[in-house]
Amino acid sequence: MALDQESLVTKEQTIFNHIGNKIILSDREIDIIARLEEPLILVLDNVLSDEECDELIQLSKDKMQRSKIGASREVNNIRTSSGMFFDESENPLVQKIEMRTSEIMGIPTDHAEGLQILNYLPDQEYRAHHDYFVPTSKAAKNNRISTLVMYLNDVEEGGETYFPKLKFSVTPKKGMAVYFEYFYTNQELNDLTLHGGAPVVKGEKWVATQWMRKQRIR
Numbered sequence: 575m576a577l578d579q580e581s582l583v584t585k586e587q588t589i590f591n592h593i594g595n596k597i598i599l600s601d602r603e604i605d606i607i608a609r610l611e612e613p614l615i616l617v618l619d620n621v622l623s624d625e626e627c628d629e630l631i632q633l634s635k636d637k638m639q640r641s642k643i644g645a646s647r648e649v650n651n652i653r654t655s656s657g658m659f660f661d662e663s664e665n666p667l668v669q670k671i672e673m674r675t676s677e678i679m680g681i682p683t684d685h686a687e688g689l690q691i692l693n694y695l696p697d698q699e700y701r702a703h704h705d706y707f708v709p710t711s712k713a714a715k716n717n718r719i720s721t722l723v724m725y726l727n728d729v730e731e732g733g734e735t736y737f738p739k740l741k742f743s744v745t746p747k748k749g750m751a752v753y754f755e756y757f758y759t760n761q762e763l764n765d766l767t768l769h770g771g772a773p774v775v776k777g778e779k780w781v782a783t784q785w786m787r788k789q790r791i792r
């Protein structure tokens with residue numbers, strides 16, 4: 575069979591490998607609500623309890639400052655939300671959530687970046703971007719391979735996580751999450767994971783993001 579024909583029928587290896595519509599963890603059952611196969615994108619429910627969401631917001635509120643992204647860590651317009659990172663296993667709640675995201679994502683905790691919290695007010699957004707680093711950057715030597723964005727509250731209007739190349743979007747809902755991975759041999763599939771946080775129209779939006787690296791970082 576010609577190569578291009580083969581690529582039409584063979585599916586790439588995925589990192590996420592739970593079978594069925596539930597992920598049974600030691601302390602919790604997570605529901606798989608929706609699934610796009612390639613690139614793999616999953617909408618998950620019951621990832622965090624209401625109490626865990628509230629506590630994460632409380633713990634991060636004090637530490638918020640205008641988000642800084644990119645190598646220069648300068649304030650810019652790609653992301654207008656405020657944000658902060660917890661240190662790895664900074665407190666018991668963060669440690670518990672790291673264990674959970676590791677089980678969900680199928681990657682050991684020592685590959686996990688510190689949990690990131692973002693807060694968006696009306697008109698604030700995160701323009702479309704890839705979570706992996708460009709090959710020429712220093713960080714790409716141990717690049718990100720997968721993302722879990724967890725919604726910490728309900729947003730009155732707007733704030734969807736959108737994937738413009740797939741014409742697909744996820745509405746934030748407290749305790750739910752969207753998972754995607756970009757460790758495919760076919761770079762075109764990785765490229766399709768372009769995504770952003772749409773501007774919040776009404777209310778505010780809180781998310782916690784877990785990124786996994788290819789190799790251990792701690």
Ligand SMILES: O=C(O)CCC(=O)C(=O)O
Nearest residue numbers: 723734735770771781783
């Ligand atoms: O806020 C969102 O919906 C997306 C967040 C995101 O893309 C990120 O944290 O990398």
Ligand SMILES: [Fe+2]
Nearest residue numbers: 703704705769
């Ligand atoms: Fe992102």
